[in-house]
Amino acid sequence: MLLQHDNPSVPLIKVENLSKTYSLETGVKGNGPFNSQVLFEVNLTISRGEFVAIMGHSGSGKSTLMNILGCLDTPTQGRYWLDGRDIASLSDDELALVRNRKIGFVFQGFNLLKRMTALDNVAAPLLYAGVGRSESRRRALDLLGQTGLGNFAAYQPTQLSGGQQQRVAISRALINDPPLILADEPTGNLDTQTSREIMAIFEQLNRERGITVVIVTHEDDIAAFTRRLVRLKDGRVVHDGEVPA
Amino acid sequence: MSLFAIIGEALRALRLNRLRTGLTMLGMIIGVAAVVLMLAVGQGAQTMVNQAIASIGSNLFIVVPGATSSGALRSAAGSVQTLTMADAQAIAHLSTVKATAPLVTGTAQLNYGANNWSTSVTGVTPDYFNVREWPAESGALFTETDLRSASRVVMLGQLTARNLFGDEDPTGKTVRIKNSPFVVAGVLAPKGQSLDGRDQDDSVFIPITTGQRQIFGNQFPGTIRFLMVQGISAETMDEAEVEINQLLRQRHRIAEGMENDFTVRNMAAIAAVATGAAKVMSLMLGAIASVSLLVGGIGIMNIMLVSVTERTREIGIRMAIGANRRAILAQFLLEALVICILGGLIGVALGIGGAWAVSHATDMIIVITFGTILLAFAFASAVGIFFGYYPARKAAALKPVEALRYE
Numbered sequence: 134m135l136l137q138h139d140n141p142s143v144p145l146i147k148v149e150n151l152s153k154t155y156s157l158e159t160g161v162k163g164n165g166p167f168n169s170q171v172l173f174e175v176n177l178t179i180s181r182g183e184f185v186a187i188m189g190h191s192g193s194g195k196s197t198l199m200n201i202l203g204c205l206d207t208p209t210q211g212r213y214w215l216d217g218r219d220i221a222s223l224s225d226d227e228l229a230l231v232r233n234r235k236i237g238f239v240f241q242g243f244n245l246l247k248r249m250t251a252l253d254n255v256a257a258p259l260l261y262a263g264v265g266r267s268e269s270r271r272r273a274l275d276l277l278g279q280t281g282l283g284n285f286a287a288y289q290p291t292q293l294s295g296g297q298q299q300r301v302a303i304s305r306a307l308i309n310d311p312p313l314i315l316a317d318e319p320t321g322n323l324d325t326q327t328s329r330e331i332m333a334i335f336e337q338l339n340r341e342r343g344i345t346v347v348i349v350t351h352e353d354d355i356a357a358f359t360r361r362l363v364r365l366k367d368g369r370v371v372h373d374g375e376v377p378a
Numbered sequence: 379m380s381l382f383a384i385i386g387e388a389l390r391a392l393r394l395n396r397l398r399t400g401l402t403m404l405g406m407i408i409g410v411a412a413v414v415l416m417l418a419v420g421q422g423a424q425t426m427v428n429q430a431i432a433s434i435g436s437n438l439f440i441v442v443p444g445a446t447s448s449g450a451l452r453s454a455a456g457s458v459q460t461l462t463m464a465d466a467q468a469i470a471h472l473s474t475v476k477a478t479a480p481l482v483t484g485t486a487q488l489n490y491g492a493n494n495w496s497t498s499v500t501g502v503t504p505d506y507f508n509v510r511e512w513p514a515e516s517g518a519l520f521t522e523t524d525l526r527s528a529s530r531v532v533m534l535g536q537l538t539a540r541n542l543f544g545d546e547d548p549t550g551k552t553v554r555i556k557n558s559p560f561v562v563a564g565v566l567a568p569k570g571q572s573l574d575g576r577d578q579d580d581s582v583f584i585p586i587t588t589g590q591r592q593i594f595g596n597q598f599p600g601t602i603r604f605l606m607v608q609g610i611s612a613e614t615m616d617e618a619e620v621e622i623n624q625l626l627r628q629r630h631r632i633a634e635g636m637e638n639d640f641t642v643r644n645m646a647a648i649a650a651v652a653t654g655a656a657k658v659m660s661l662m663l664g665a666i667a668s669v670s671l672l673v674g675g676i677g678i679m680n681i682m683l684v685s686v687t688e689r690t691r692e693i694g695i696r697m698a699i700g701a702n703r704r705a706i707l708a709q710f711l712l713e714a715l716v717i718c719i720l721g722g723l724i725g726v727a728l729g730i731g732g733a734w735a736v737s738h739a740t741d742m743i744i745v746i747t748f749g750t751i752l753l754a755f756a757f758a759s760a761v762g763i764f765f766g767y768y769p770a771r772k773a774a775a776l777k778p779v780e781a782l783r784y785e
Contacts, residue, residue: 205779205782206777225703226702226704229697229703230702232697232698234700238698240782244694244695244698244782246692246695246696248394260387260705261696261701262700263380305699309700
């Protein structure tokens with residue numbers, strides 16, 4: 134039930150009146166915790182096959198929204214349905230399973246496991262999916278080939294360029310064939326040329342395989358690759374629609 | 379996630395930090411080796427005590443002349459001679475007593491050909507060898523006839539026989555004790571160390587009558603040095619002790635309220651104390667050694683806590699790609715366990731090696747049982763689980779988003 138997807142009658146992502154407040158202990162006696170609200174009643178629906186950019190300045194709440202969409206964080210208020218399932222009703226283990234099977238993450242800092250080969254990094258999610266070693270290696274090698282890194286399988290992240298590392302990360306995100314890819318500033322650490330190449334990969338994944346791609350960015354020319362723009366400002370959605378040319 | 383995969387991840391993580399893993403493991407290795415070695419030494423000591431006790435003979439009393447305390451003046455037990463052959467014979471007739479063996483003792487020079495050897499010479503009755511459960515290895519024990527006629531015959535202890543005769547068979551040969559010729563009746567079986575650490579094989583035995591009349595030149599004929607009494611059973615030992623006391627008081631005409639001029643020692647009670655002491659020592663050695671195991675365990679916890687903090691981001695990444703809390707917990711717990719089990723294996727090997735070295739370098743008896751190894755190993759694993767659990771739980775309790783953000 135949990136792992137069923139491709140049910141076209143429900144949107145892949147549906148967020149209703151979602152708010153997030155961080156509560157920090159001030160450490161000052163009598164002052165109590167310091168509350169900082171970063172998201173205010175956000176409403177958002179993303180359908181299957183969409184290619185969406187979430188934009189905003191730093192502090193706009195876009196990363197927080199991304200973390201909640203990725204089931205890495207929980208909202209303070211409001212509801213979030215991923216693939217028709219109310220995330221609030223899932224246990225920690227079920228959330229881990231959702232992250233494993235339904236979501237592929239791509240981060241700004243790549244977040245590859247250090248001192249592990251590209252191949253092992255790509256195959257890592259399969260460790261937690263209970264897939265055997267030889268099958269894992271076969272699938273990981275296949276994906277590395279698709280992202281043009283077939284010859285770099287035995288390299289460790291530090292031996293690869295930024296663009297290559299991000300390709301490894303994308304391969305890892307794809308290994309469980311998820312319906313959704315969440316990319317948090319995926320080109321933030323890359324030069325313009327490499328950024329374009331990475332965005333081309335996302336574009337291709339979206340177009341050819343119908344994978345829903347949500348990218349958080351603050352760069353207009355990155356957002357220009359997408360087909361829908363959601364702009365956040367001070368924790369509120371201020372624009373949702375066309376990507377300005 | 380399969381157990382094999384988790385073990386693989388744990389091994390990989392440990393390999394990445396070889397020096398740290400090695401040093402942490404060293405704590406475990408030393409702890410386990412110490413436990414194995416100490417238990418081996420302790421059990422060896424117990425075995426030694428048990429052997430010594432068994433070599434005395436069973437259900438034994440030793441009756442020595444002199445009181446343990448007599449008024450203001452205290453004389454060492456055995457320093458006066460109040461026990462006689464007649465006392466020994468009377469005690470032998472008690473219903474709770476199986477046999478008695480009176481002894482006279484001394485030291486003398488023995489000669490055979492060019493060899494000479496100074497050793498303890500003990501005058502005994504043939505019953506002595508029954509009471510001590512000490513058979514002849516070659517030749518035959520001397521007899522009641524030898525006793526009655528005060529013959530010049532001698533039984534040699536193993537060591538004495540070897541020192542005087544080498545590879546020669548001593549039976550029937552003549553040795554000189556204090557220049558008097560004695561015919562060797564036989565050689566006694568090896569007996570080993572006594573409770574007080576003397577080598578019992580360094581001795582010779584002659585008929586007590588011969589000793590009294592010809593070797594020791596006693597000023598009070600018929601007196602003996604001390605008396606061994608064998609009870610009929612372990613259950614009647616207390617009863618026998620009372621009867622021996624009563625009989626001797628009567629025979630020595632000791633008035634009501636006066637102190638005994640003899641002392642009855644129950645060897646079984648002494649043996650029990652010695653066994654108890656050996657057991658306590660064994661336990662104490664084990665306890666001291668387990669402290670080092672505990673310290674090793676704390677070392678593991680410390681390193682695992684550092685490791686969890688250092689690898690917070692890795693934990694976050696693993697959570698993001700689908701690791702649940704159990705998988706994270708298992709990974710870190712297994713890292714601690716692998717350190718303990720590998721350390722335990724090496725420690726057991728080292729402990730056995732150390733025990734072997736000790737037993738070869740000294741004449742201590744070292745006993746390593748399968749139980750000892752199992753215990754050390756189980757203890758090591760328990761330490762691993764106990765001290766590995768907290769850091770592992772800490773890792774598993776991290777919030778994914780916070781772990782990912784950790785710099």
